[in-house]
Amino acid sequence: MKKRVLLFMLTIAVTVSLLFAGGSRDIASGGSDGPTPLRILGLTHGRSYDESLPNIQEILKRTNTVITEMIRSDSIDARNLAFASNDLPDLIQFGGMDFQRYVSTGYLKPLDDLLRSNGQNFLRNTSEDAWNLLTIQNRIYAVPFESNQIKHYTFVRKDWLNNLGIDLSNNADYGDFGGKVVTLDEYRDILIQFTRNDPDRNGRNDTYGIGSSDPKPNFGWANIYGAFGGMPGHYYIVSVYKVKNS
Numbered sequence: 001m002k003k004r005v006l007l008f009m010l011t012i013a014v015t016v017s018l019l020f021a022g023g024s025r026d027i028a029s030g031g032s033d034g035p036t037p038l039r040i041l042g043l044t045h046g047r048s049y050d051e052s053l054p055n056i057q058e059i060l061k062r063t064n065t066v067i068t069e070m071i072r073s074d075s076i077d078a079r080n081l082a083f084a085s086n087d088l089p090d091l092i093q094f095g096g097m098d099f100q101r102y103v104s105t106g107y108l109k110p111l112d113d114l115l116r117s118n119g120q121n122f123l124r125n126t127s128e129d130a131w132n133l134l135t136i137q138n139r140i141y142a143v144p145f146e147s148n149q150i151k152h153y154t155f156v157r158k159d160w161l162n163n164l165g166i167d168l169s170n171n172a173d174y175g176d177f178g179g180k181v182v183t184l185d186e187y188r189d190i191l192i193q194f195t196r197n198d199p200d201r202n203g204r205n206d207t208y209g210i211g212s213s214d215p216k217p218n219f220g221w222a223n224i225y226g227a228f229g230g231m232p233g234h235y236y237i238v239s240v241y242k243v244k245n246s
């Protein structure tokens with residue numbers, strides 16, 4: 001019997017897809033003798049499935065699963081071999097929309113029934129355009145994750161704002177967690193004051209306007225780039241229009 005695969009894809013700007021191979025097992029419920037083992041074929045620079053991460057631990061706990069094998073390869077031949085061998089891993093990660101070329105193999109299980117029974121929030125809160133991108137021959141093969149305008153938040157020490165007399169109470173609210181919208185000029189002024197005006201009131205010139213704990217320098221400054229329309233480390237689908245000379 002063919003081993004069929006269940007596809008779950010995250011569509012950001014250019015998509016990154018995650019392919020689940022369900023086989024004859026029910027991954028979501030786990031096995032009767034304990035957690036269901038998962039074998040994963042991921043991209044070299046794809047999303048992390050490190051079991052030490054708390055979010056991965058929580059997902060494995062809720063789905064009663066455990067990762068037993070993790071292979072990373074960007075090779076198309078590696079994926080083709082997995083399909084041809086009829087020994088598919090439980091999860092295959094694709095780059096972009098590459099999953100489409102494998103639909104005709106019959107290994108990819110459409111998600112329509114699963115979404116109707118367990119994915120009503122996905123269906124309600126995702127645009128029709130996003131679903132259309134991932135629908136082939138009237139069947140849904142992936143779950144889109146739509147990008148939003150805010151990808152990185154800047155967290156500011158409120159006590160430093162208070163010490164410097166910076167009042168943002170009249171700025172527009174953002175989100176439901178106390179966020180405020182600031183202009184680039186306001187942001188620049190806050191960073192300068194944090195650096196030069198002793199915001200911690202210890203009498204020493206030892207503070208920094210901005211810092212980051214991200215190990216990748218470009219991501220650490222993502223909020224700066226983002227203010228000018230860029231997002232380092234991410235890709236975008238760009239529509240190109242030909243304009244005729246008048």
